[in-house]
Amino acid sequence: MLPVFAQSVSSSELINNAKQYDGKVVSYQGEVIGEVMPRGDFAWANINDGKNAVGIWMTAAQASEISFAGSYKAKGDWFEVEGVFNRSCPQHGGDLDIHARSVIKKIAGRAVAEKLNPDKKQLAIILAVILAVIWILMLFIRR
Amino acid sequence: MILKPRLQDIRNIGYYLGKIMIGLGLTMLMPVALGICIGEINPVLDFIIATEITLIFGLILSRLCYTESDLNWQQGMVVVSLSWLAAMLVSAIPLYLSGHWKSFLDACFEAMSGLATTGLILVQDLDHLSRSHNLWRHLTMFIGGQGMAIVALSLLLRGSAGAFRLYVGEAREEKLLPNVIHTARFIWLISIVYLIIGTTALGVAGIFSVGLKPAASFFHAACIFMAGFDTAGFAPNSQNILYYHSWLYEGIIILIIVAGALNFNFHYQLWKGNFREARKNIETRAFFISVLLIFFVAAVGLQQTAVYEGAMMLFRKGFFQFISGHTTTGYATIYAQQFIREWGNLALVGLITAMALGGCACSTAGGIKMLRVGIIAKALKEDVKRIILPEKAVVTQKFHHIKEVFLDDRMVRSAALITIAYIVLYFTGAIIGMCYGHPFLYSLFESTSAAANVGLSCGITDAAMPSALKITYIFQMWAGRLEFMSVFTLLGFLVAAVRGK
Numbered sequence: 001m002l003p004v005f006a007q008s009v010s011s012s013e014l015i016n017n018a019k020q021y022d023g024k025v026v027s028y029q030g031e032v033i034g035e036v037m038p039r040g041d042f043a044w045a046n047i048n049d050g051k052n053a054v055g056i057w058m059t060a061a062q063a064s065e066i067s068f069a070g071s072y073k074a075k076g077d078w079f080e081v082e083g084v085f086n087r088s089c090p091q092h093g094g095d096l097d098i099h100a101r102s103v104i105k106k107i108a109g110r111a112v113a114e115k116l117n118p119d120k121k122q123l124a125i126i127l128a129v130i131l132a133v134i135w136i137l138m139l140f141i142r143r
Numbered sequence: 144m145i146l147k148p149r150l151q152d153i154r155n156i157g158y159y160l161g162k163i164m165i166g167l168g169l170t171m172l173m174p175v176a177l178g179i180c181i182g183e184i185n186p187v188l189d190f191i192i193a194t195e196i197t198l199i200f201g202l203i204l205s206r207l208c209y210t211e212s213d214l215n216w217q218q219g220m221v222v223v224s225l226s227w228l229a230a231m232l233v234s235a236i237p238l239y240l241s242g243h244w245k246s247f248l249d250a251c252f253e254a255m256s257g258l259a260t261t262g263l264i265l266v267q268d269l270d271h272l273s274r275s276h277n278l279w280r281h282l283t284m285f286i287g288g289q290g291m292a293i294v295a296l297s298l299l300l301r302g303s304a305g306a307f308r309l310y311v312g313e314a315r316e317e318k319l320l321p322n323v324i325h326t327a328r329f330i331w332l333i334s335i336v337y338l339i340i341g342t343t344a345l346g347v348a349g350i351f352s353v354g355l356k357p358a359a360s361f362f363h364a365a366c367i368f369m370a371g372f373d374t375a376g377f378a379p380n381s382q383n384i385l386y387y388h389s390w391l392y393e394g395i396i397i398l399i400i401v402a403g404a405l406n407f408n409f410h411y412q413l414w415k416g417n418f419r420e421a422r423k424n425i426e427t428r429a430f431f432i433s434v435l436l437i438f439f440v441a442a443v444g445l446q447q448t449a450v451y452e453g454a455m456m457l458f459r460k461g462f463f464q465f466i467s468g469h470t471t472t473g474y475a476t477i478y479a480q481q482f483i484r485e486w487g488n489l490a491l492v493g494l495i496t497a498m499a500l501g502g503c504a505c506s507t508a509g510g511i512k513m514l515r516v517g518i519i520a521k522a523l524k525e526d527v528k529r530i531i532l533p534e535k536a537v538v539t540q541k542f543h544h545i546k547e548v549f550l551d552d553r554m555v556r557s558a559a560l561i562t563i564a565y566i567v568l569y570f571t572g573a574i575i576g577m578c579y580g581h582p583f584l585y586s587l588f589e590s591t592s593a594a595a596n597v598g599l600s601c602g603i604t605d606a607a608m609p610s611a612l613k614i615t616y617i618f619q620m621w622a623g624r625l626e627f628m629s630v631f632t633l634l635g636f637l638v639a640a641v642r643g644k
Contacts, residue, residue, distance in 0.1 A: 015478045018485065033270035034380050037354030037388070044354070044388045046380070048270055052478060053382050072183065072273040087450070087485075093390055094451050094460040096478065120188040120240065127195035134199060138206050 011052035018087035029080040033070040058100040068109025078107035147643030154208040155218045161204030163226045168197030178275035186275035193236040219308025220632035231255045255617045257283030259624035262376025262473035262598020265606045269381040277379045281366040288373025288507035312629040317505040319411045341368040352391040372403040373507040376473025376598035385476045404470035404502030425517040425542040426503045437497045444490030469497035471509040473598020482601040498597045509596030511565045515558035522555040564627045568594045575615045594619040
């Protein structure tokens with residue numbers, strides 16, 4: 001039976017003390033970012049806790065629970081993962097990763113609606129006018 | 144007596160600086176186009192604002208300083224060094240407007256890191272950065288890697304002696320073709336052909352091996368290629384290459400970064416079908432020997448720490464970071480803290496040495512360069528021969544670099560001077576890092592990474608680091624990329640402006 005760290009461990013704690021946590025069951029949580037990358041019956045999801053993102057190796061069934069992955073246009077689902085932490089995973093060429101035993105969606109992600117920033121719009125228009133004036137002046141003031 | 148710069152000097156510098164700024168402003172329209180296509184509203188505005196500021200700056204300069212006279216050596220060097228600083232400032236504008244950088248200095252750091260093909264980052268929450276901004280980060284590497292003067296040479300300037308001076312000012316001395324404009328265009332041709340091949344290979348691998356969706360896969364592929372071939376090291380996500388968890392992807396990246404670290408003149412020979420050059424060229428031989436020897440040292444170091452079980456794992460992790468460092472790319476499949484906590488001093492020393500030596504001359508790589516290493520090694524061999532052979536013996540040494548070249552003292556002196564300048568730059572940065580409380584080896588790692596335009600970090604580079612250290616690294620990236628001469632010329636020009644008569 002592998003020892004379990006019941007409380008969630010941060011990515012910094014895992015990376016900085018990788019030897020101590022190597023091969024142990026840890027609980028880790030954060031936002032799914034980027035894309036979920038299916039690999040046959042399994043999948044990779046990278047989960048960012050705000051400091052670093054850590055690769056989570058999970059089954060395709062577990063990955064199917066992910067609805068949103070974080071990007072410019074989306075806030076990703078927030079998951080709590082319990083699994084075996086590998087300092088240098090023998091199955092994955094030495095990657096620092098977590099092999100998930102269970103994944104629980106804590107907060108559902110959502111699409112982020114972008115709003116036009118009026119200050120930027122105003123500045124862009126003013127600069128366009130200045131640029132146009134300079135351009136026109138250059139056409140008339142020829143050496 | 145130092146002569147004060149004349150008005151004509153200022154006009155020439157201003158005119159060509161303006162032209163380069165116009166070229167840079169126009170390249171900012173690429174992220175605008177992408178942003179419009181994928182519906183990123185505010186990022187489009189960021190780039191429109193930055194384009195407008197850059198074009199206004201460029202147009203005013205080129206009009207106020209209009210001249211038909213050509214650049215002399217001093218003016219050419221000053222144009223290059225100033226254009227890199229100006230490019231840093233304007234490239235930082237859209238980055239800062241995005242809100243992903245804590246200060247304008249941080250955005251300038253990232254912009255210089257991109258232009259100088261370094262790869263050190265201060266971006267916050269990279270995983271939520273827009274694709275337009277990400278494209279721009281990678282484009283800065285492509286533009287900086289080819290050389291901004293080459294961009295301007297190819298598009299805006301007519302062929303002239305002044306054009307050649309700009310070309311040399313950006314640390315490129317070898318002309319592939321008799322005309323410098325043709326050389327610039329050929330470098331673009333090589334880069335575009337490799338861009339298509341590399342992006343296709345990564346894009347396909349991204350879909351079938353990594354598991355990315357097609358559109359995302361080709362976006363990642365284009366970004367990774369631009370930063371890889373230009374031996375730069377940015378990636379669209381915060382985990383860098385670890386994000387992909389794929390040995391095939393890593394393998395393709397190794398091929399791309401090695402291609403990027405080879406001399407463009409060497410590529411030209413291969414294009415002409417001269418494959419014997421690979422075996423005979425002093426640079427490729429020096430690079431091959433250096434990779435073998437230094438990786439052996441690093442591997443022994445990694446073996447001692449026993450962090451990676453088995454030869455395959457050690458090779459996959461160890462060799463990737465190592466070749467990434469040696470080609471001065473800076474791609475990583477481990478976290479920055481792991482260098483300090485898990486690699487051990489011997490492996491770090493091996494990696495620092497590889498980063499310091501760098502790739503080949505007339506490539507996109509940084510560092511001392513293999514041609515200089517080869518020349519110094521040949522000079523050493525000649526001196527040893529002189530001691531061993533009878534005094535009356537005539538000792539000559541030659542080497543093969545595209546053609547047979549006899550080694551002369553001027554060549555050795557030039558190679559030794561630049562090598563010394565790099566070593567001074569590496570250690571100066573290390574000492575400044577130590578002033579802020581970092582241990583010597585880690586300070587040297589980060590300083591070498593910045594000055595050799597590598598981009599690997601052992602954790603010192605962070606948005607929270609002191610501003611003075613950020614400015615130190617910006618200076619190192621700038622001076623290291625331009626290989627000192629244009630920077631020294633600018634400093635001399637400024638001294639002449641103040642103290643000259």
